Amino acid sequence: MKKFDYEAVIGHELICAKLKQAVCRHQFVNAYLFSGAEGIGKKTVAYPFIAALLCHAPVDGKPCLHCPSCMLMTAGNHPDFITLQTPEDNKTFGVDVVREQLIQEAYVRPFSSERKVFLIEKGELLTTAAQNALLKVLEEPPEYVVFIILTTAQNLLLDTVLSRCLKLQFLPLNQALCHRYFEQLTTGDAPRRELAASFAQGNIGRGKQMLTDEEFYNLYENTVTNMQYLLNSLSAFADFNQFLTDNREKIENIIDFMLVFLRDALRLNLTGKAKLICTDQQAAVKAFSQKLAPGNLVRLMEAVIHYRERLQKNASFAGAGLELLTKMQEETHDQSNRNPI
């Protein structure tokens, strides 16, 4: 069940205070943009704000959780709250969807609340045509309408759309708060919770995925294991290539795991005893940090970043993988590269 209470929010105090104040003072804008990484807490903050906007008797800017409007929110069928859900193929929102689900609805007065709220969960998926259509409503919105646009990539929204929104930037939480949050959970065992807290890097959703999503965790473990084999045998490069191909759909996660792992190895190499993100993979991190020089590790990270950029620019998957593996082989097996920088 969705939570409509600010109690469910970890951190982001300033943003919550601002939103509660807007409700207290009845000072709204017609469009809000919540931007920040996936899992950072945008939706967790949006829900109580939406419930408060629609609530018949908000308390200190928070939803009362008892009135008919709050009951409808809890039941998941509030007629004045419309979500533009992520398309199943996770591709784009075309102009037709926006016209039908948002624009036409925006001109129909609310049924049971003073306002009507529209939530767009992945603003970055709006096509340019869809954004231009949305802009027409944003330019002259009915006074009762509030749009809340969530996005992980503000740069993909048109300046004209951005200029109509009140922008709220969701930043990573501080590490101590993140650790406290995961420590008090009862899910998983203690080592897994420790890994989740460090892997979160200030993003509770990211940590939770490591804690509860077995497929995600297995992919992480397999990435590290495959990386470790690279140090020992040249045949491991073909296996690594196969691993990338087999998990093509999750390549972004694999790239992320590789970078986190290499960053750990570099830190350990430079400082002697770094606090690792891969808390459960100390032996593998140590092997990399002992066998390779800082220069090798930096160039490996650069190669992985370059690999990601090439894939983002739609390079051939096989070609980009081959380039990455060639570079990785040079850095891990070419003796001339082993000298410290």
Ligand SMILES: [Zn+2]
């Ligand atoms: Zn209420």
